[in-house]
Amino acid sequence: MDNLNYQPSFQKALFLDRDGIINVDHGYVSKIKDFEFVEGIFDLVKLFSKTGYLIFIVTNQSGIGRGYYSEEDFSRLTQWMKKKFQENGIQIEGIYYCPHAPDANCNCRKPKTGMIEEALKSYPLDLSASWVIGDKQSDIDLADAAHIGHSIAIGNRKIENAEYNFSSINECKRFLEENPAIINA
Numbered sequence: 001m002d003n004l005n006y007q008p009s010f011q012k013a014l015f016l017d018r019d020g021i022i023n024v025d026h027g028y029v030s031k032i033k034d035f036e037f038v039e040g041i042f043d044l045v046k047l048f049s050k051t052g053y054l055i056f057i058v059t060n061q062s063g064i065g066r067g068y069y070s071e072e073d074f075s076r077l078t079q080w081m082k083k084k085f086q087e088n089g090i091q092i093e094g095i096y097y098c099p100h101a102p103d104a105n106c107n108c109r110k111p112k113t114g115m116i117e118e119a120l121k122s123y124p125l126d127l128s129a130s131w132v133i134g135d136k137q138s139d140i141d142l143a144d145a146a147h148i149g150h151s152i153a154i155g156n157r158k159i160e161n162a163e164y165n166f167s168s169i170n171e172c173k174r175f176l177e178e179n180p181a182i183i184n185a
């Protein structure tokens, strides 16, 4: 009865913010023509995927709740974006989004943890060995609230509770290439 002893193996995850990390945040981007990939993002994500991290996207899309664009617009752009990752050799495991306006008081708008809880329903994840990469205080606060072990903030303003701060995705990528043990531990 070996199968009674079966334990799922817990996998490491990379939770990527979207606007400001994957694409330049031009403000409530909803159209393919406005979606500009951030330089170096594919190479950075590959550093994680090639060492066995599952890749997720967690994004606040209050533009839906504000009525700026529809759920269908978001879904169309998301399918296109996912295909671009695939063309660059990267499998995005799951994409979670909060469609609510900030005043909706939902449980999924970062820094609330609803999107991480959704991921945990489908994947056995080792959150303590997982990473968040984001550009806002709410991304880093999500890491703290969900007990995700590691966090990286990208941008010119330092986020105090982030484990690492870099001014750009390329700077982050270079640092991790030079210090591979940090994410291979």
Ligand SMILES: O=P(O)(O)OC[C@@H](O)[C@H]1O[C@@H](OP(=O)(O)O)[C@@H](O)[C@@H](O)[C@@H]1O
Residues within 6 Å of the ligand: 017, 018, 019, 020, 025, 026, 027, 028, 029, 058, 059, 060, 061, 062, 063, 102
């Ligand atoms: O960075 P992620 O989580 O992927 O997405 C953020 C976006 O939903 C938008 O979030 C808005 O903030 P409010 O949602 O209005 O506070 C603004 O920052 C927009 O410029 C931005 O596009």
Ligand SMILES: [Mg+2]
Residues within 6 Å of the ligand: 017, 018, 019, 020, 021, 025, 134, 135, 136
């Ligand atoms: Mg962002």
Ligand SMILES: [Zn+2]
Residues within 6 Å of the ligand: 098, 099, 100, 106, 107, 108, 109
């Ligand atoms: Zn929500």
